[in-house]
Amino acid sequence: MVPTWTLSLLLLTGLVTKGLSIPLADKEAWNYVEVREGAHMFWWLYYADSQSAGYTELPLVMWLQGGPGGSGSGFGNFEEIGPLNRDLEPRKQSWVQAASVLFVDNPVGTGFSYTDGPDGFATDVATVASDMLVLLKHFFSEKTDFQSIPFYIFSESYGGKMAAAISLELSNAIAQGTVKCNFAGVALGDSWISPLDSVMTWGPYLYTTSLLDDNGLAAVGSAAEMVKQAVEQQQFLKATELWSMTETVVEQYTNGVNFYNILTQDPDEKVRSSVGEDFIALQARRHIRPLHSQSLSQLMNGPIRKKLGIIPQNVTWGGQAEDVFSHMAGDFMRPVVDVVNQLLIAGVNVTVYNGQLDLIVDTIGQELWVKQLKWGGLPGFNKLTWRPLDDPIAPGVTGAFYKTYKNFAFYWILRAGHMIPSDQGPMALQMMKMITQQA
Numbered sequence: 001m002v003p004t005w006t007l008s009l010l011l012l013t014g015l016v017t018k019g020l021s022i023p024l025a026d027k028e029a030w031n032y033v034e035v036r037e038g039a040h041m042f043w044w045l046y047y048a049d050s051q052s053a054g055y056t057e058l059p060l061v062m063w064l065q066g067g068p069g070g071s072g073s074g075f076g077n078f079e080e081i082g083p084l085n086r087d088l089e090p091r092k093q094s095w096v097q098a099a100s101v102l103f104v105d106n107p108v109g110t111g112f113s114y115t116d117g118p119d120g121f122a123t124d125v126a127t128v129a130s131d132m133l134v135l136l137k138h139f140f141s142e143k144t145d146f147q148s149i150p151f152y153i154f155s156e157s158y159g160g161k162m163a164a165a166i167s168l169e170l171s172n173a174i175a176q177g178t179v180k181c182n183f184a185g186v187a188l189g190d191s192w193i194s195p196l197d198s199v200m201t202w203g204p205y206l207y208t209t210s211l212l213d214d215n216g217l218a219a220v221g222s223a224a225e226m227v228k229q230a231v232e233q234q235q236f237l238k239a240t241e242l243w244s245m246t247e248t249v250v251e252q253y254t255n256g257v258n259f260y261n262i263l264t265q266d267p268d269e270k271v272r273s274s275v276g277e278d279f280i281a282l283q284a285r286r287h288i289r290p291l292h293s294q295s296l297s298q299l300m301n302g303p304i305r306k307k308l309g310i311i312p313q314n315v316t317w318g319g320q321a322e323d324v325f326s327h328m329a330g331d332f333m334r335p336v337v338d339v340v341n342q343l344l345i346a347g348v349n350v351t352v353y354n355g356q357l358d359l360i361v362d363t364i365g366q367e368l369w370v371k372q373l374k375w376g377g378l379p380g381f382n383k384l385t386w387r388p389l390d391d392p393i394a395p396g397v398t399g400a401f402y403k404t405y406k407n408f409a410f411y412w413i414l415r416a417g418h419m420i421p422s423d424q425g426p427m428a429l430q431m432m433k434m435i436t437q438q439a
Contacts, residue, residue, distance in 0.1 A: 344375040
């Protein structure tokens, strides 16, 4: 018998041509949902492919990418946790071996999702959440065998901000009986929950890692203070522009540090601001285009598009990504700490996980907003001492620390940047298993 993902690989490379655009029965499924008039959201499901358990015995994980404008069906799938990597080779640490994985290209306009016109784009996380609720209601109505399976939302970067809002909407919908699913928790990875706490700690983090001197620390701190003033004045579009300017100051004083992993620097991928460049265009170059590399774009718009067989002719994977970011710019710097508070108070299982080497959402900033939570269990959580986890491929070497108390957990992932599954795949997989109560 041909292994599942070997067959999938054959399909993708054209070695098997019959039924190219037909999902493998009980192995894959994909489709579009029109979440609003003229707003079409794409989803792609991989059924769990475990040697020891059927998919109905394993959880369902939905993965949400960042940006906003980053594609889960592309980057999350082929660069992080899907069954095949960008070269269409089987991934050893694919999450599909321990869970069914649902990739959704959101907000609308991301990846293969698309809008029929400019009015179809979301402009805030409230719209993002209501759109996702429409999709999830449709998904669980169509895939009734998943209604009783524990369902988790995992996220990365801005995806975490969206995941928090979506989780609250979903919890309310389940309580009202409008969506049937077994929602078991949300995991917020390197998430843009409190943007200001991230920006305000960039300087101290870079200084303590020898990437800024005293002059640089002062310059970054001064730029960050301007962001703070705009946020405090509720001028969020201005705050987004000032955030962009602060990143430029960081680049100038660190010789182009990588915001996603401070220990990696590719001279060919340094992003320098141009005189007079619009901040939206600059941030798209910094944070959207890296999720749409040329090789990944060729894969998605070539063999993957052919395999899926349902992508409209006028839709290009990633073609509306920068428009997604632009329309969300006014909401970008708004915090959602209050949403996380509501989730915890409502008893929803919430996990925060962060990479040690991430700058854009540094761990220091994450810990600051966590300490501001109004959740009654916080004092008990704070009293705990974190516990070490061995690196799964290097026994005796610490790969992470974690704390868990009642319905809240925090994982500190060592030697990882912003994209934890890419940097530390085995550790990320083990963490996922622990969160979904498989370890």
